[in-house]
Amino acid sequence: MKADKMQSFAQDMAAEQIEKAQEIRKSDKTILQVTSLKKHYRQKNKRNVLVRSLDGVNFELKKGECLGIIGESGCGKSTLGRVLIGLEEATAGEILIDWEDINDLKKKNRKELRRKAQMVFQNPFDTFDNRIRIGDILTSTLKLHDIGKTSKTRKQIVLDSLKQVGLLPEEDFFKRYPNELSGGQLQRISILRSMLLKPEFIVADEPVSMLDVSVRAEVIHMLRRMAEQENTAVVFISHDIATTRYIADRIAVMYLGKIMEMGTANEVITSPMHPYTKALISNCGDADPRHKMEPLKVKGEPPSPMNIPEGCSFSDRCPYATDRCRSEEQTLHDFKEDGHLVRCRFALQHN
Amino acid sequence: MSILEIKDLSVSYLGDDYKVRAVDHVSLNIEEGESLGIVGESGSGKSTLMLGILRLLNERTSKTEGEALFRGNDLISMNKKELAKVRWSEISVVFQKAMNVFSPVHTIETFLSDIYKVHRPNAKRQEIRKELTDLLAMVNLPKQVLRMYPHELSGGMLQRTSIAMSLMFRPKILVLDEATTALDVITQNQILSEILEIEEKLHLTRVLITHDMSVVANFCKKIAVFYAGRLMEVGYVEDVLVHPRHPYTRDLVKSYPTFSEDGTGTVISIPGTMIDLKKAYTGCPYANRCDRATEQCRTDRPMEDQMDEHWSYYCHNPLQGGETDESR
Numbered sequence: 001m002k003a004d005k006m007q008s009f010a011q012d013m014a015a016e017q018i019e020k021a022q023e024i025r026k027s028d029k030t031i032l033q034v035t036s037l038k039k040h041y042r043q044k045n046k047r048n049v050l051v052r053s054l055d056g057v058n059f060e061l062k063k064g065e066c067l068g069i070i071g072e073s074g075c076g077k078s079t080l081g082r083v084l085i086g087l088e089e090a091t092a093g094e095i096l097i098d099w100e101d102i103n104d105l106k107k108k109n110r111k112e113l114r115r116k117a118q119m120v121f122q123n124p125f126d127t128f129d130n131r132i133r134i135g136d137i138l139t140s141t142l143k144l145h146d147i148g149k150t151s152k153t154r155k156q157i158v159l160d161s162l163k164q165v166g167l168l169p170e171e172d173f174f175k176r177y178p179n180e181l182s183g184g185q186l187q188r189i190s191i192l193r194s195m196l197l198k199p200e201f202i203v204a205d206e207p208v209s210m211l212d213v214s215v216r217a218e219v220i221h222m223l224r225r226m227a228e229q230e231n232t233a234v235v236f237i238s239h240d241i242a243t244t245r246y247i248a249d250r251i252a253v254m255y256l257g258k259i260m261e262m263g264t265a266n267e268v269i270t271s272p273m274h275p276y277t278k279a280l281i282s283n284c285g286d287a288d289p290r291h292k293m294e295p296l297k298v299k300g301e302p303p304s305p306m307n308i309p310e311g312c313s314f315s316d317r318c319p320y321a322t323d324r325c326r327s328e329e330q331t332l333h334d335f336k337e338d339g340h341l342v343r344c345r346f347a348l349q350h351n
Numbered sequence: 352m353s354i355l356e357i358k359d360l361s362v363s364y365l366g367d368d369y370k371v372r373a374v375d376h377v378s379l380n381i382e383e384g385e386s387l388g389i390v391g392e393s394g395s396g397k398s399t400l401m402l403g404i405l406r407l408l409n410e411r412t413s414k415t416e417g418e419a420l421f422r423g424n425d426l427i428s429m430n431k432k433e434l435a436k437v438r439w440s441e442i443s444v445v446f447q448k449a450m451n452v453f454s455p456v457h458t459i460e461t462f463l464s465d466i467y468k469v470h471r472p473n474a475k476r477q478e479i480r481k482e483l484t485d486l487l488a489m490v491n492l493p494k495q496v497l498r499m500y501p502h503e504l505s506g507g508m509l510q511r512t513s514i515a516m517s518l519m520f521r522p523k524i525l526v527l528d529e530a531t532t533a534l535d536v537i538t539q540n541q542i543l544s545e546i547l548e549i550e551e552k553l554h555l556t557r558v559l560i561t562h563d564m565s566v567v568a569n570f571c572k573k574i575a576v577f578y579a580g581r582l583m584e585v586g587y588v589e590d591v592l593v594h595p596r597h598p599y600t601r602d603l604v605k606s607y608p609t610f611s612e613d614g615t616g617t618v619i620s621i622p623g624t625m626i627d628l629k630k631a632y633t634g635c636p637y638a639n640r641c642d643r644a645t646e647q648c649r650t651d652r653p654m655e656d657q658m659d660e661h662w663s664y665y666c667h668n669p670l671q672g673g674e675t676d677e678s679r
Binding site: 072073182184212213215217218220239240242243245246280283284285286288290293295297298301302 | 392393505507508535536537538539540541544562564565566568569588589592593602603604606607608609610618619620621624
């Protein structure tokens, strides 16, 4: 009898603790937490060669925040996006979406995962089936997730959202086929579709690089506005630094599967601390001939992720590299204690 | 002195029951030794212009009219034999996808020497090898590259090789058609600065076709802005990009996010979409998206207006030398 009582008491205590922990988590606004994420591939005919696309990525994302990820081709930024929404499984590390492990979410219910994490792809012309009307594409998403009781209410939801993003007249767009729309319009539909489920975060992988310059701004503005409205976090992946700075709150610079520098967008762009970030930003020109760029030269080309140098991965191209850089790995460190993280031991000396 | 004089050139793509006027009565002078950047969005005709001039388009599906005088000789009416002499040895082109240019089953040396032999049939093997080694050295590639296959080279090295290839016969005009677009910014700038050095050595005239205005602003003296197959404005970059006369130039510049000091510079997007070139239209093609359009813009085709010898624009209602910051 006594033992039973004790046990139930202990259970109550445990339940209370869990509840408390959950409450703390709820009040904290972190929506995505990524810890030492790794994604390694093996080549088909060379089984012993490891391609290290992601090699220990850590970051957190708060509700409604926009994180820009920049880097050159082959740095792993697209792989990161695909792993984040569960299109590919990580080799190691942990992804917590709303404090739930992504693998648990996937096993439990894939639909549930899609309601939390969505993606916008680069090429809007490949995203849609040309034989299905825009209206049907959008309502089918709602139907699949049991939003709206009748087809009539679902249609109304879609019409309202079309109107909201300025695709007018909305009845007209509802009836049109994807091949009748321009790239900018299609990309807006693509963003609209991923936002219909009001996800916790979306991954936008180069969403404007296929579009003409003259329509990029409206797509970016729309993405930003919708994300703000629904308090959705955005992971904005791009090689275009000026555009990323325009939309992102924080920026992470990637090089060979690692984050080299991370901080607020302004900090990273105006006062970069890592030699690689400095080189990258100095090489981005303006359309204004009065501000000629002064590009910093960097030796060689980025090594392939199959053959990452030992120590700091930038050490073989870095003008400041010492023997220690070539042998010892540096971690992301907050030198100024202001949240600006840099993976370079000389970050303070060379500024 | 102008080295290439384009006079009233039109290029049309022919469909079954329609015709797309991809380049529409364009006149443009390219001076010897200058560097011209041709910018425009997709479908503006910037690539078609050079393809049309070099007659690289299929003659059954396209039609080129007008004149393109290279040192006084018209390339459009020239016979094939003469044209073959001009291509590559006088005017050469570098295309965007370097990876697709090379043969995957031949070494770089085999591939390059085959081309060399076509233009210099009597060349000896040693002469060819020396020439190729010099060429690669010009773009900072080691001679080991000659023995390699395309898949062994990185994208930047392949693009360097294709630039070397285009310089094989020391051409007078080098056309770069989005040649560095697929590369990373750091590699792109390295290659472009190398080209700048080569240019001085060989007294090249360079035509750079791109959609990236920042590349033109940093690496070209002059700029030509294209829209819907027509030339909108041409002049020195310091004039055209800073005090544009044509509203389209202004809007295009304002569509680019820049690194302004405070990072708050707003980016605009141009409302509407480009007109359908399959259909005939009157007036200015930009009239449906332009904030300064008048009735005349919809009916009459704007003719050339000159600011000075080098700077001209095609607009009925030009901006009066306002900055790019002039609000829309």
